[in-house]
Every structure is written in structure tokens, then in C-alpha cells.
């Protein structure tokens with residue numbers, strides 16, 4: 254028996270795991286009590302990672318479609334097929350004929366984070382899509398406009414705050430998102446036990462809301478109105494105080510003027526929160542010694558997502574809580590941040606809309622197109638039509654809007670390649686599937702998400718078990734070889750060295766790097782004999798703010814704690830002005846649209862929102878018996894008054910209908926959801942033909958993204974409105990069995 258320590262790569266929390274190993278497998282998993290960040294905390298998903306590794310449905314060999322069927326193939330056969338088919342498409346239709354979709358697990362995968370970008374560049378297509386436009390881009394866009402970079406996101410300093418206002422987030426289920434923080438229950442309880450206050454605003458009484466001092470229902474999609482009203486009160490009462498940031502902020506007067514139109518009395522009806530409560534919330538926020546406002550998925554995947562995200566940080570700034578301990582602060586990750594502008598505390602700022610989607614003319618955002626337009630880009634003939642698709646660790650058929658339209662579009666592709674560990678609802682359409690290793694078979698360092706951690710920590714873990722498939726970075730580089738005309742047997746080591754040299758060259762040019770000014774060849778020599786992601790990570794760590802090496806992290810299996818967050822303004826800024834832009838032009842320009850929403854009648858219609866479950870991870874982790882056992886989780890939560898009015902019965906099936914489609918789902922009648930709101934989790938609907946998920950198929954649930962409307966987008970970031978979809982409900986016909994209808998979807 255041996256004990257190994259690893260960081261859980263399944264979600265943003267990055268908990269430390271202690272694994273007891275024997276006979277090449279995992280005997281026991283528990284939280285690593287000595288982990289510098291998670292201190293022994295673990296959730297049911299992390300405890301099931303051994304089950305994921307052992308899952309018989311997990312792919313261990315490439316699959317290639319022959320005569321309409323996916324059949325096992327050798328790696329050489331799979332790459333030869335990709336080379337042949339893609340080159341034929343590129344020759345006939347050009348590079349834009351290939352689309353790429355990157356799924357959420359890519360953000361937790363060191364190989365994909367580093368080499369995915371290189372592959373995308375090599376493929377030379379602008380048809381790039383990801384899960385970010387059904388998730389967090391509004392927050393990153395607002396941050397980019399205010400602070401100059403989408404990676405510069407302020408996170409609540411939960412361990413030192415006295416007052417935490419949470420909107421549209423359920424960190425007890427997610428363990429933090431754009432706020433990397435294991436054990437959020439413990440951290441929230443600590444706020445209360447030191448005399449602080451936790452306030453939750455959400456259309457649903459979530460697990461987090463139940464832990465809070467106060468919970469307020471809010472009508473979906475009106476968070477920006479509430480936030481503007483809070484800003485209004487702060488200014489109206491003369492409570493604004495930028496503290497140490499005063500010299501670094503532009504646009505305060507403009508925001509004050511804009512907020513004038515959003516008095517609490519103006520927004521109360523729309524939000525469903527009375528004006529006196531809004532005024533009290535604002536005053537308590539301003540009066541707290543240290544306070545932080547935090548908004549997540551309910552504030553981003555809605556029609557005013559970027560505006561709401563902006564106003565979260567406006568509130569943090571004008572209450573003097575931005576960039577100070579106990580407020581909203583900027584993490585300082587050990588690797589990954591950069592400044593190549595040549596001047597500390599300044600940058601080029603953010604540029605959006607540099608190109609548009611071909612069919613609907615939607616703006617590019619962070620180098621991607623909104624995934625809500627993927628189906629039409631495949632369906633619509635003409636120059637630039639997507640005829641081939643590469644998906645990496647993604648399941649857009651289940652996780653993006655109007656699933657049925659996208660699934661039909663995928664059937665019309667000339668060719669599709671997926672890098673994935675399962676045959677899921679999306680990859681069942683592929684012609685070639687290239688499996689990656691299980692999470693225990695690959696190394697892990699959360700290059701992206703440690704940038705959102707509530708404490709400055711770093712944790713690297715080598716593979717715990719030997720892989721029976723190539724590492725993803727090798728697979729991605731073979732694809733890059735095909736993309737660059739080197740064929741299916743390209744020299745992966747040479748491409749890897751080329752990429753590493755580029756990283757070394759950037760470190761050398763980066764004024765913030767500890768390697769600034771060094772010869773790139775010397776830098777590469779310093780990290781020999783490492784190759785692959787470890788070589789690049791080592792370079793980034795050495796250039797990072799703590800000048801730590803990968804060897805030092807390897808010698809610290811429980812991680813290294815670099816201490817609590819520290820003020821970073823102005824050094825962290827990347828705006829051309831070197832200031833925090835409190836009133837960016839793009840956001841100011843969208844305020845009229847928000848104001849117009851005040852005139853919309855509150856008409857008693859039903860609105861659909863999603864919900865997060867602790868045992869689920871978007872569209873996956875549903876194939877593990879431990880995680881799906883127990884009561885059905887894919888249900889529609891309906892308020893008792895709505896249920897009575899519509900004739901819906903607890904436990905019986907209802908038809909839920911939107912402009913995009915309809916599903917049948919069991920009803921759960923509960924006062925935990927606001928009147929007029931229906932809540933269904935996304936990521937379900939596993940009973941489609943050809944899906945190789947035997948356990949998930951028996952707990953199929955229903956795909957709520959059949960209802961999500963690909964035409965309903967937040968206009969600034971192109972992010973799909975997943976919270977706030979108008980729907981109708983009615984009892985399902987008693988003779989319609991759930992399984993039949995679910996199969997239909």
C-alpha cells in the first residue's frame with residue numbers, strides 16, 4: 254500500500270486529496286488534512302475520482318467511425334484518418350471550415366491550458382467556441398473593461414471579510430467559482446462566527462442561502478437593477494469612499510450620474526425586493542468594516558450579465574472595499590500572469606468585436622465567437638461555413654442553447670474529431686474520438702483557476718497512476734502537426750520545444766517576470782531535462798512573483814501557501830490609462846437598455862433558471878454510481894402557488910415549453926423557489942442513442958438546454974441567457990411516460 258497526494262482537478266476548488274493505492278488502483282480517497290488550502294475538505298465528487306478512473310465506459314483506445322459505427326482503432330490509424338479528412342476539407346473550403354469547441358474541463362487540465370492555445374493558433378480558424386459563453390465571460394469582460402484584462406478578476410477575501418453579499422451564486426454547491434475556495438460552508442460559517450453577516454440574493458433558496466443571515470428572492474435577470482439601486486443609495490447618502498484607491502479610479506462622477514435613475518423605489522417592483530430593504534442593504538454594506546460583493550452564474554448568464562458584473566465591482570470600489578483586505582481583492586498566482594506592455598501597471602486594455610460571426614454578425618469576445626451561434630454556422634451554406642468540428646473535453650449538445658438544433662447540425666458535418674474520455678451526447682456524432690488519460694493519470698496544476706483563489710497558494714501534483722493512453726499534450730501536438738502540414742507523424746518533441754521557446758521568449762520580454770531580459774535559450778537550459786507542460790510550467794513559476802521552481806512544488810505535496818491576498822493596485826492594472834475605469838464606454842452605453850427594462854410589465858409569466866448540484870459537474874460525473882444514487886435530481890422546482898394555479902402535482906410530470914423547445918420533467922413543489930420561477934439543473938438528458946454512458950443512461954434526466962434559446966443573448970459578451978428564459982408549464986398527459994418523452998428530447 255502506498256499513499257499519494259494530489260490536487261482534485263474536477264472543479265475550481267482544487268482540494269487536496271490523500272489517495273491510498275494498491276495493485277495499481279485506488280483503495281481509498283479522503284481529504285488531505287495537511288493541504289495548505291483545503292485542510293482536509295473534500296466533496297463527494299472528489300471522493301469518487303477513483304470510480305471515474307475505473308469507469309468501464311471511460312475510453313482507453315481511439316475510436317474511428319467505419320460504416321457508420323465507432324470502432325476501436327490504433328492511434329496511428331486515428332491520426333491518419335484525421336490527417337486525410339481534415340486536409341481534404343481545408344483544400345476544398347479553407348481553414349475557416351473547421352470549428353473548435355473547448356469544454357469546461359479544459360480549464361482544469363494543464364495540458365489543454367498550455368497546448369490548446371498552441372493548437373488553436375496552428376489551426377488558423379476564427380471559428381472558436383467554448384463553454385465560456387455559457388458561463389463567465391460577462392464577468393471577465395467587465396473586468397477587462399475596468400482593469401484592462403479578463404484575467405484580472407477581483408474575488409471576495411472571504412476569510413477576512415465582515416460582510417459578504419452574494420448574488421446568483423451557490424458556493425456551497427460549487428465550492429466557489431471565479432472565487433477558488435474549498436470548503437465554502439466553513440468559510441461562510443467563519444464570517445458569521447466572527448460577528449459578520451452573509452446576505453444572499455437569489456431566485457431560489459439555495460444551500461448557501463440557508464447558511465446566510467439573510468436571503469432575498471429576486472426576479473431572474475434583475476440583479477443589475479438591484480445593484481444600481483445599491484450604488485444609488487451609497488451616493489445618495491454620501492457614503493461613497495474610495496479609500497486608498499481614490500487616486501487610481503476614473504469615472505466616479507459618471508457612475509454617480511447614471512445611478513441617479515435607479516432609485517430603490519424605481520427598481521423594487523421589477524426586482525421583487527422592497528425599497529426599504531434595498532436601502533438597508535446598501536447602508537449595511539457601506540457601514541461594514543470590511544465588505545465584499547460577489548456575483549456568479551445567476552448574474553452572468555442573464556440578459557444584463559456584463560452590466561451586473563460591472564456593478565458588483567463598482568459597489569466594491571465605492572464602498573472602499575476594492576483591493577483591500579476583507580474586501581474584493583486581486584489574487585497573485587504563482588504562474589500565469591504577464592505584462593508585455595513594457596510598463597508596469599499599464600497595458601493595452603481590452604479589445605472586443607475584432608471580427609464577427611458569419612451568419613448573425615455576433616462579435617468576437619476574448620478571441621471566440623458565442624457558442625449560441627455554432628449551430629447556424631454549421632447549417633448555413635456559403636464561404637466560411639463550418640464543415641468540420643474539433644471538440645476538446647466538451648459536451649455542447651447538453652451544455653449549450655437549443656440542444657436539438659445543435660445535435661441536428663452536428664449530424665450534417667463532413668467530419669468531426671473529439672478529444673474526450675467518453676462517448677457522450679456530443680462525441681457520439683464524432684468520426685474520430687481520441688481519449689485522454691483519467692484525472693489520476695495526468696499531472697495537475699490549476700494554471701487558470703489559481704488566479705481566482707481567495708488565498709495565494711500553489712499546488713502541483715504528478716500523475717498518481719500510470720496512463721494507458723498518451724497524455725493530452727502529446728495528442729494535441731500531433732493534431733498541431735497535422736494543422737501545420739507536418740502530417741500525422743510529426744515530431745512532437747520538436748513542436749514542444751518550439752512552443753517552450755516561445756514561452757521563454759515571452760518571459761524574457763515580460764516586465765513583470767523574474768526572467769525579464771534573460772536569453773530564452775538559457776532559460777530553456779535551466780529547466781532541462783523537463784519537457785511538455787512541466788517544462789512550460791517551470792518557466793512560468795520561475796518568472797512568477799514568488800520565483801518558485803517546479804522542483805520546490807514537487808517537494809511540497811500539500812502545496813505552498815504564499816499568504817493572504819495583498820493589495821495590488823496599480824501594479825495589477827492593464828488599462829491604457831493605468832487607472833481603474835469605473836465607467837467604461839461600452840458599459841455606460843448599455844445602461845439605457847437596462848433602464849428600459851424598468852418599463853417592462855411584471856406580467857406573472859414563468860421564468861426558467863438553472864441550478865447547481867454538489868454531486869454533479871455540469872454535463873458529466875453522471876456515470877458514477879456513487880454520485881447518481883438516491884433521489885432524482887433533475888426536477889423542476891415550482892412554487893406551491895404556481896403549482897396550484899397550473900394544476901401541477903409534486904412528483905408528477907410537467908411539460909415545460911419555451912420558444913426553442915419542450916421537455917418533460919418531474920415537478921418538485923417547494924417554497925424554496927420564488928413565485929413565478931422554475932428551476933431545472935442543466936447537464937442532463939443522457940438517454941440519446943449512441944451514448945456510451947451506461948450508468949448515466951439509467952439516471953438520464955432531461956436536457957434543460959433544449960429550452961435555452963440560442964437567440965437570447967446578452968449583447969455585450971454574446972453569452973447565452975440561461976437564467977431568465979420565458980417558459981410555460983402544464984401537466985404532462987398522464988399517458989405520456991417520462992422515459993418516452995425524455996427519449997424524444
Ligand code: SF4
Pocket residue numbers: 261262263264265266267268294295296297298299300427428435
Ligand atoms: S470541491 Fe471540487 S476540487 Fe474539491 S473535492 Fe469536490 S470536486 Fe474536487
